[in-house]
Each structure stands twice: as structure tokens, then as C-alpha cells.
Amino acid sequence: MSGWTLAVAVFSRQVPADIVARVLAVMGMVCAGFLAFILFTSGRSPARCRPFRWRARPEPLLQDPGLIFHPPLLYMGYVGFSVAFAFAIAALLSGRLDSAFTRFARPWTLAAWVFLTLGIVLGSAWAYYELGWGGWWFWDPVENASFMPWLAGTALLHSLAVTEQRAGFKAWTLLLSICAFSLCLLGTFLVRSGVLVSVHAFASDPARGMxxxxxxVLVTGGSLLLFAVRGHRVRSRVNNALWSRESLLLGNNVLLMAAMLVVLLGTLLPLVHKQLGLGSISVGEPFFNTMFTWLMVPFALLLGVGPLVRWAGTGRVTSGRCCSPPWSPPWCCRYFCHGCWKIKSSP
Incomplete structure (x- = not known):
């Protein structure tokens, strides 16, 4: 967290000083919250501190080179979304969210998204050969905890592009910035509190979880309250055409957030059901696969058509082709998913 704050302070010299001051103030308050977490839940008095000694070897699952890369990359992505969150709060406080503002925030959001993506991919590969599940993804609750902010961060990147290019989707950009960081905090809570049973949970403490x-709750509730009070000052007044890149990106965001809500529901429903004394239920792979099939089919169509459609008022398509080439990112994504499915279905 301190590293991201230092990076923003050093590499944001072209950003207006008032914006940087607000961003650093918000990140400083988030840092203070995590510092309080360390001091009050993990701190010890100097008299009780003892020299560190190895008592036993780590668990067999952790005796792997993946331990060196997967957790740091994952948490770099988690903490990196605090920069987008800080920019959103700064925009609400200043009452201004223009293309220059989003141009400053977009590289930091992309960096956090890349770190989170690498962490998820390395974790999937690690689980594939270490746990012997026979697949890359099995909708484990801890896997879902990192997948939810990834979905919100992906939607945020698209919203930032629209805000930068067309001064639209301002409310989407602010809410997705708050949502992405809040989901990172939720993922940390689910993993470290012990409320979920998972093969990925190695250290849990109910006191730390609370x-x-x-x-x-404080961060999310305060941010949403600030948006409710001052959000009207930064909302866009742009009316998008029905057939435009903005409209397709809006559909993209709706599908991504619907997928995020599906994962959130499937992850939290067993926990809430048990806490209410209604017994134990299991939401497994069939539910997620069925729901994602309905959501990802139109999403895949938008992946292929969206890049060919121009912004509103500038024409329909960028070229005479009606579909993307087979080496384009959408097709590469489809090849990868098909290959993973073949590996999983093979005996």
C-alpha cells in the first residue's frame, strides 16, 4: 500500500497539485486503516517479542515456487485498485471528472488489473498441477473472491475509456472504482476471517476478520454516501446513440457486473444461509457454469463486434469487415477457453 502511494506521489507530477493532494490524502487514510489493523490485531509489546524460529515446515501445498509469485501479485492487484478508488473519491470531492482526470487514473487501474490477472493465472496453474483437480478453475470460494474484483476492474477499464474519449459513463466510472476496491476488501475478509471453508485458506482469525x-463497511458505506451527496455534480449529460461503441460498452459493463453478482451470490449464499440457521447448502460448479453460459455468449459477441463500431456520430463500422480476424484478442480468448475445456473433458 505504501509502495503504491509512493508511486503515485512520484509519477504524478503532470497531474494538477490539488488532485494529487486529494488522491494522496485518500490513500493515506486507507493506509492508516491497514496500519491500525496490523497494530490492533497483530501487534505485540516489545517485552513479548521473541526471536523468530522455524517450528515446522510449511504445509505441503505451500512448498512450491508458486508461493513466491502468486500471493504478492494477487495482493499487488488488490491494493492497486485503491489508486482508482482514491481518484474516484478525489473526483467526488472536487466535483470534476473530465477526460484529463480519467487519463491520469487509467494507467494505474490498468497496472492493478494486470497484477491481479497475473496472480489469478499463476494461482490457477499452481492449483492445476499441485492439487490435481484436472482443470484450471473450479469455483472455489477463495478463487471467486479474487475473480469478483477482476470482473469489476475489467468493467472499470472500459468505463474509463468511454469517460476519456466521450465524457460519458461518469457515474459508472465512479461506482465501479468504489466497487472494485470494496470487492478487494471483501475478498481479503473472506480469505482471512475463516468464514469460508476452502483448500486455499491457510491463515484465518475471526478477530482479524471482524x-x-x-x-x-466504513470504506464502502462512506464512499457510497459521498456519491449519493455529490454524485450529481459529475454525472455525464451525454445521450448515446443506440448503435454506437458507447452503447455496446454499456452492454459489456452490464454483462460483466451481472457476472460479478452471480459470483457474489453463489459465494455468499451458503454463508448467509448457514448464519441464519437454515442449514448448510452448496452452490457448486453446475450453477456457475449455467449462469455464465447465458452471460458469456452475448459477451463474446460484443467482444467481436464492439471494436468495429465507432463512437456515436462518427459512422457505423471502422472497415468493411463484419467480423474480427482469427488472430484478434476475442478469438484468442475463445481458443484459450476451448483448449481449457478440451483438457478438462479429456480422460
Whole structure:
């Protein structure tokens, strides 16, 4: 967290000083929250501190080179979304969200998204050969905890592009920035509190989990309250054409957030059901696969058509072709998913 704050302070010299001051102030308050978490839940008095000694070897699952890369990359992505969150709060406080503002925030959001993507991919590869599940993804609750902010971050990147290019989707950009960081806090709570049973959960403490939950409620609730009070000052007044890149990106965001809500529901429903004394239920792979099939089919169509459609008022298509070439990113994504499915279905 301190590293991201230092990076913003050093590499944002072209950003207006008032914006940088607000961004650093918000990140400083988030840092203070995590510092309080360390001091009040993990701190010890100097008299009780003892020299560190190895008592035993790590668990067999952790005796792997993946431990060196997967957790740091994952948490770099988690913490990196605090920069987008800080920019959103700064925009609400200043009452201004223009293309220059989003141009400053977009590289930081992309960096956090890349770190989170690499962490998820390395974690999937690690689980594939270490756990022997026979696949790359099995909708484990801890996997879902990192997948939810990834979906919100992907939608945020698209919203930032629209805000930068066409001064639209301002409310989407602000809410997705808040949502992405809040989901990162939720993922940390689910993993570290012990409320979920998972093969990925190695360290859990209910006291620490309650602190993270309280911090998440404070951050999310305060941010949404600020948006409710000052959000009208930065909302866009642009009316998008029905057939335009903006409209397709809006559909893209709706599908991504619907997918995020499906994952959130499937992850939290067993926990809520048990806490209410209604017994234990299991939401497994069939539910997620069925729901994502309905959501990802139109999403895949938007992946191919969206890049060919121009912004509103500039024409329909960028070229005479009606579909993307087979080496384009949408097709590469489809090849990858098909290959993973073949590996999983093979005996």
C-alpha cells in the first residue's frame, strides 16, 4: 500500500497539485486503516517479542515456487485498485471528472488489473498441477473472491475509456472504482476471517476478520454516501446513440457486473444461509457454469463486434469487415477457453 502511494506521489507530477493532494490524502487514510489493523490485531509489546524460529515446515501445498509469485501479485492487484478508488473519491470531492482526470487514473487501474490477472493465472496453474483437480478453475470460494474484483476492474477499464474519449459513463466510472476496491476488501475478509471453508485458506482469525469487515463497511458505506451527496455534480449529460461503441460498452459493463453478482451470490449464499440457521447448502460448479453460459455468449459477441463500431456520430463500422480476424484478442480468448475445456473433458 505504501509502495503504491509512493508511486503515485512520484509519477504524478503532470497531474494538477490539488488532485494529487486529494488522491494522496485518500490513500493515506486507507493506509492508516491497514496500519491500525496490523497494530490492533497483530501487534505485540516489545517485552513479548521473541526471536523468530522455524517450528515446522510449511504445509505441503505451500512448498512450491508458486508461493513466491502468486500471493504478492494477487495482493499487488488488490491494493492497486485503491489508486482508482482514491481518484474516484478525489473526483467526488472536487466535483470534476473530465477526460484529463480519467487519463491520469487509467494507467494505474490498468497496472492493478494486470497484477491481479497475473496472480489469478499463476494461482490457477499452481492449483492445476499441485492439487490435481484436472482443470484450471473450479469455483472455489477463495478463487471467486479474487475473480469478483477482476470482473469489476475489467468493467472499470472500459468505463474509463468511454469517460476519456466521450465524457460519458461518469457515474459508472465512479461506482465501479468504489466497487472494485470494496470487492478487494471483501475478498481479503473472506480469505482471512475463516468464514469460508476452502483448500486455499491457510491463515484465518475471526478477530482479524471482524476488523476487516468493519473497515470494509466504513470504506464502502462512506464512499457510497459521498456519491449519493455529490454524485450529481459529475454525472455525464451525454445521450448515446443506440448503435454506437458507447452503447455496446454499456452492454459489456452490464454483462460483466451481472457476472460479478452471480459470483457474489453463489459465494455468499451458503454463508448467509448457514448464519441464519437454515442449514448448510452448496452452490457448486453446475450453477456457475449455467449462469455464465447465458452471460458469456452475448459477451463474446460484443467482444467481436464492439471494436468495429465507432463512437456515436462518427459512422457505423471502422472497415468493411463484419467480423474480427482469427488472430484478434476475442478469438484468442475463445481458443484459450476451448483448449481449457478440451483438457478438462479429456480422460
Amino acid at each position: 476488523f476487516i469487515l468493519a473497515f470494509m
